[in-house]
Amino acid sequence: MPEAKINGIQLYYEEYGSGHPFILLHGLGGDHQMFGHEIEQLKAHYRVIALDSRGHGKSEKVPQYTMEDHIQDVIGLMDHLLIKKTNILGASMGSYVAQGVAIAVPERVEKLILVVAKAFGKTSSTARLLAEHADEVKGLTQEEQMYALSKYIFHDLQAVGEWSQKLAVNVPVLTFEQQEAANRALENFDFRPELHKITANTLLISGKYDGLNPPKDGKEVASLIQKSCFEEFEKSGHAPSVEEPKRYTEVINNFLRS
Structure with missing residues (x-):
């Protein structure tokens, strides 16, 4: 199995294709399988490395960790795979980690794609949204809570629902304790004072109806x-790759060719 011991823990990743490296970093609670669309598009031209972040997917579950741990895990994986320079695409949580990597080792990131991004947060965006609608989701299970809040997160609920059902077959569900640890890792980060250090050509993609990381957050990063x-998708929420897949592919391909 494609695993590596990085910073003292086992990290799982999958590789596809060959060529210039391209690292994919997933969102909170997910794993590398969230990038099925991107992998299919990119593997014909790139060496795609899709990582399960610590505490997620098939990577080791540890009781506590930080944003800095996520950042150093990516840099450690790059060292392990002898990657001197790479492109990175990060979505939601992955976009935060990607910013941190591009700040820490700017000379090692060539092109950077940040999907539904923000540059700072006192809590995870999910925890914030749950707090804002606490009365609405009171007494519901974790799964029921996210279903109830989906109308604030996505625009094309049918497309996202079908995609989520397919993922649910294979993506491991985090326990309550694991989800809490994942949320805590996203508390109190702020990259804004250091974003000027990023030298990579960078693309920001936001969805107009995203209640987790709205377009104003992406514009601030840009x-x-x-x-x-910066590109704002007019018919998307927090999942532009699913809600507007054709435009998503076109925008990314145009950026990579530029």
């Missing part, structure tokens, strides 16, 4: 990175 561009 405004603080020198070589950046």
